[in-house]
Structure formats: structure tokens, C-alpha cells
Amino acid sequence: MQRDLVLRARSGDHDAFAALAAGAFDRLHRTARLILRSDELASDAVQEALMAAWLHIRAVRDPDRFDAWLHRLLVHACYREARRVKQREIVEIHMIAPDIRGSGDAQELTAVRDQLERGFQRLTPEQRAVLVIHHYLGLPDVEAALVLDIALGTFKSRLNRASAALRAALEADERTSTVAKESIA
């Protein structure tokens, strides 16, 4: 089905491209939002990726690899958005509404999420992308490397470094939090 749509889109059928875009849109947006930590930036990145996909649809020689190609366009678009926002130094913070009736587990979960959010913000866009591609999209390493446009070895080392960097950021956050609690006590 998707193969047929890609073939039709490649011959200039915009309806077929619209069907492909509709099928991929939510996934692309979620992926971009995870990497960029902002709905607004994610929307811009997805728009740019899909525009590039339409303009360059004829470059798709293997219809079965359309998804990988589209994700690669998205990752590149995310990098550009991240560079752009870095110049403006704007960071959008996602507020999670506290559940005041929540159990201790729920409060702990919220705390972990906040901690992850802060730690993740400290990573570079490239490190965030490698973690999202690996842990969220769950692509095999070889395919993940292709989507990220890097060599397999680079992907593996970048994944290790990104994981280590996030762990370090979380541990630093935990230490800060402990010191703050001791100070209050």
C-alpha cells in the first residue's frame, strides 16, 4: 500500500503524497518534539521535512525505504531548527500539571520525569537525536545510523556517549537536589 503511494507520489500525485504525509505526520511530530523539546520547533521541523520530501520525492529510488528517507530529512530539519533556536536562546519548558492527590509513586514518577527533562535539555541535539532514534523509534542500529546519516561505528559510540552524558546530567541534578533538601532541613 505504502509502496504504491510512494510510486504515485513520485510521479507527481499530490493526493498520494498527502496520504503518505498524513500517515507519517504524528510519528514525525512526536519524534521531532522529543528531540527539540518544543511543539513550535517540532512543527517547523516537520513542515520543513515534509516540504523537502515533496520537492525531492523523485529522488526516492527505493519506495520501501521511504520511511527511513523521511526520518533522515526530519533529523536534518531538527538539527537546523536546533541551530536556529540556539541563536535565539529560546527554550520552551513543558509544564506537567502536578497531581496533588497522587500517590507517592506518582509523585516520584513526576520527579523522575522532571529530572529527565532537565538532563535531556543539557544534551546536544545530536545526542538527543541518537537517543530518540534508538529508544523511541527503536530502529535497528544499522538503520538508525542511516537515518542519522552517520557510520554505524559512529552511531554506537554516539549512543554510548549520549547515554553517559544523560546519566551524568541526572546524577548532577540529583546531587544538586540533595544539597538543596539538606539546606532546607
Add this chain to the structure above:
Amino acid sequence: MTGHDDFDRTLADWFEGDARSPAPADGLDRVLDATRRRRPRLAWLAGPGSHWVGEVHDAGSNSGTRSLPRVSLRWSTALILLLVVAALVGGAILVGARLFQPSPLPTGRLGHLAYGLDGDIFVAGWDGRNPVRIADGHADGRTDCQGFWGEGPIWSPDGRHLGYRSGNDCDHSPGTLYLSDPEGHSVASFPATGWLVSWSPDSKRVATWVDFGKTIGIYGLDGVRQTLLTVPPGCGLPGDFDPVWSPDATSLVIAGCIVPVDGRTPGRVPAADPRSHFDIAYSRDGARLAYIAYPESVSLVIAKADGTELRVLAGALTVDNGGGPGAAYEDPVLSPTGDQVAFIWSPARYDLQALDQSSSTYELRAVDIASGTVTTLATASGASPLHPIRFSPEGDQILFSRTDANNDTSLWSVHVDGSDAQLLVPGSGWGDWQTLPAGP
């Protein structure tokens, strides 16, 4: 959150939970609106494609996707093509003297600018002033429909009629082509699909796809279909090309496929014929033409209608012929007298950097055929941001469209010496200048 498994699981769970927020409801519509009026670029201009995704398997190495086409394996092909290009350049030098003949006098004078904007069609002064909406694309009150648009040429060659299209986003019909007088009074309308409006040289007929890629209808100004022509599969080059009238109006050319209008069997144009190539454009009198030397290369070739008296601006070889860095030429437009050609130039198309379309540089240039002088008229970055549309009848100005990084379009004019660039219409992606008869 100390063990590896815990860390990975926690991270995956966080991603999963964080990704649950829905994407903005209007996001997809905005993307589709932005893409609907843009035509996909041809494969050879489209940068790396899915064939890059996967080469790592074939290569059996971890060199990623950065392996460019192996030029070394195609030296023989490249050598032959270089010899061909050299022969063409040599031919141009040998016959060049004849190119220095004085240019004919202008064949008309500049009239009005017609353009599409937000689904409506407007007619204004040549510089965009005093616009009048002559066709309301949303007269039925449906703002969710695409309305009217005209990719060009909107004006008939004699400047007496306008042709523009409506899309198919509301009722999923193939679309409609409308003909009207300059005041917007409808002359005819008929089902049609495609992009460009193909006026016959005598301004009395319009050719358009009826079933895209398969059948072409020729319609008179009364809206009656005079002929339905069938295009055999695989006749033209791959891509969504519109039919172009031959100067003598005996045939239509669709990127390498010639379709006689008298119903004779269509066929591939012989390789030696300039019409076998891509992006062919004629001067108003049909005496000169320009084309891109695809599928061999992306060079710009300018010739007389019989193929002689060439000037070649050499571009990169296409990927199938070895690829490699080099300039790419596209979108040639001839001046009315055929003494100048405007075109788009861009550098090094076939490296991976082309994937980053935001950093691709494009230039609108013009070449004076007699002297070979090339002048840069406009520069822009992005994905296909510039398109030359038409020379003024006097040949002293060029109308072109521009798309910025936010996909905002605009119409501009510039003199052929690069001076006096003017923004004519913000927000419009295509317009056309009317040619009025010469004289007061």
C-alpha cells in the same frame, strides 16, 4: 535509576509518555497547503534520495552513506561526454561570428501583470500597482478550497486572454482550466489537469492534460475540445511535464516525446534533436531555443531551431553519467528576440551537502548570447527559491518569482544588467506579463 536496564527502560517509558501529546490539528493541513502548489523537482535536481539510504549494506563497510557515485568506473562515459561538450563549444566558437548579428527589434510592449494570490486572480499595472481582482477563487464562500492559480504562462501570446486553473482539493475532480478576457469575463472553462497553461503560438488554442501523463486535449477559445491525443507510456522522460507547442504549432513536445496534433503516432524525439532534452524553451519567433542537456548533463545549451549555432554553459554530468561536483543549470527562458537567456544556476548539486536545502545557493542569471556575458540578477538560498518567468517584450527586464526560507513567495522584476530589482507582489508565487502590440 542506576542499572543499565533500568536506565534504558526509564528513558524509553519517558519518551513514550512524553510523545503522547497530540500533534497540532492544523499542522498537517499547513504542510499540505505549502506543498500543494510546489512542483516536485526532477530526480537529477533533487539531491540525495533513498538510494543513499542503503548503500552502507552494499558497501559492506561502516562508511555510512557518504559514498558518492564512483566516477572512476565511468571514465569512458565521462570522456565521451566531455568530447561531445568540447565539440559543441568548438562548434559555437566556429559559428559564433554569426551570433553577432544585430538583434531584431522588439515585437511588442509591456502590458499588465496578471498573477494569482490567495486563490484569486489579479490584473495590475506591469509593476503590480493598482491591482484588480478579476476572478474570485472563493466566491462560493468555501475558504478551505484552493481557489484559482496560474503557474504560467497566464497571458495568451497576443495578450488578449488569460488562462488559469483551479485545483482539485475540494471535490477531488481533476481540476478546471479557465479562459477569460483581461477584465475577467469568462470565455470558456473545461476539465484539465497539470501545471502550466500551454497556449498555441497563434493564441487560439490551449493544450492541457486531460488524464495526466496519458491524454492531452486541445481546446479552442470556445471551450470545445478539438482533439484528444494519447501519449504512449514511456514516450517522454520520467517526470510530470506539461505539453509545449512547437513554434509551427504542428506538434506538442513533452520532454523528449513528440505528439503531432493531427493525430499521427507520437514517438520519441531522436537523440540528436534538441527537443529530446529537458526544459526546452523557444524565443517568441521560434528561431532560437534553449534547453538543459539532460540526461547527459545539466549544461545549458542555446541553439537555433535547427540545432546549429550553439552556446554551451557547461554544467555537471548527471549521476547516471558519473556525477560529481559542478554547476547545475535549469529553467531557461529566452528573451522575445532570442538574444538573451535567463536561467537558474546553482553550484555542486551532487554532494551530500545538497541535502541541506536551507544552505543551497541559487542564482538567477542572464547570458547575452552574442558576447557570452553572464550577469547575476538575484541570489537566494533554500529549496528551489528562484524561477525566471518572462522577459519584458522589450527585453530589458525580467519577471521572476522568489520563495524565502519560510516558504513565503513574491514576484519581482529586475533589469537585465542586474539593476533596479523591484518587489512587485508579496505573497504571489507566479505571475505573467502581458505583451501588447508594438507601437503607441
